[in-house]
Amino acid sequence: MKQFVKSLQQEVQATLCRIEKKEGCQLKKTQEGIGCLEESFVRLKTFIRAYSFEDESQEILFFKEYKPGLTCHLIFYRKKYSIELSRPTGSHAGQIAYLEKELSRIRDYFDKTAGFYRYYRSGGTHLDHLYFLRCKPCIGMHLESFYDERDPSFSTIADFQVAKIQANELLEDYLKVKIRSIEQGTTSDSYPPLPAVRLSWTASKRDLMEIIYAKHFLEAFNHGKAGVKEITRYFELVFNVDLSSTAQRAWYDLTIRENPTAFLDKMREIIRQRMEDEDRKNNRNKPKDDDDDDDNI
Numbered sequence: 001m002k003q004f005v006k007s008l009q010q011e012v013q014a015t016l017c018r019i020e021k022k023e024g025c026q027l028k029k030t031q032e033g034i035g036c037l038e039e040s041f042v043r044l045k046t047f048i049r050a051y052s053f054e055d056e057s058q059e060i061l062f063f064k065e066y067k068p069g070l071t072c073h074l075i076f077y078r079k080k081y082s083i084e085l086s087r088p089t090g091s092h093a094g095q096i097a098y099l100e101k102e103l104s105r106i107r108d109y110f111d112k113t114a115g116f117y118r119y120y121r122s123g124g125t126h127l128d129h130l131y132f133l134r135c136k137p138c139i140g141m142h143l144e145s146f147y148d149e150r151d152p153s154f155s156t157i158a159d160f161q162v163a164k165i166q167a168n169e170l171l172e173d174y175l176k177v178k179i180r181s182i183e184q185g186t187t188s189d190s191y192p193p194l195p196a197v198r199l200s201w202t203a204s205k206r207d208l209m210e211i212i213y214a215k216h217f218l219e220a221f222n223h224g225k226a227g228v229k230e231i232t233r234y235f236e237l238v239f240n241v242d243l244s245s246t247a248q249r250a251w252y253d254l255t256i257r258e259n260p261t262a263f264l265d266k267m268r269e270i271i272r273q274r275m276e277d278e279d280r281k282n283n284r285n286k287p288k289d290d291d292d293d294d295d296n297i
Helices: 002-020 026-049 056-086 092-112 114-121 159-183 205-217 228-239 250-256 262-285
Strands: none
Touching: 002 026, 002 056, 026 056, 056 092, 056 159, 092 114, 092 159, 114 159, 159 228, 205 228, 205 250, 205 262
């Protein structure tokens, strides 16, 4: 299961990146993205229908992390398409007001689902058997899902909620970028273009989150106006890595570690060691000056 999901995620990410890099209408590119994600969603559903989970922990993993990790992008792209389709074409002030209203709706959603949002964001697990196993009784939580996947064999009472939380966070970053581009008079419709040759992050994902938080607290991007989610998303695109499951509880994991800055400390040590090695090498190769011998004068 893990290998299938990972392969599907990589394929989807590559396709979406290719679509975003195309020239042309943003609405058309968004439609293409929706088509890609819908097709991938069907493939995931078909796979799971024929798959038997090894145990409850594997089932929870799928519905808490794997399925929402794909579903959230489909929700995001559908909502982005709707927003851009209805976006006014008048003054900059009118466009900003419209986008800020959409931001307000996202914040209202987080307020209305504050209880589950806190549970999920805190990395809680004690209710996972109720939230992320199929055919469990409703525990007072409204079930949300796509109209075409209200299938008890492919849904739990909370997996869509997780996907919607992640989608709203992506949408929040997108709206902030759009508002800032209008204020600055630019025409950016998405994140900055990717480099022609892509590098893949192959160290630990938690190591990368250390760097992201450090950059955020140092206000290294956009004069400190870039949020953690926005920086994380950009790092995902540039370094070809999926941080969705790691980022959810990265800050909590860092705070409870014996050394929360282990990777940053290692970076500092290896740079200093390299400098010291270079100094020693240069000193060995440096020609010695002839000493003056006063006795021979």
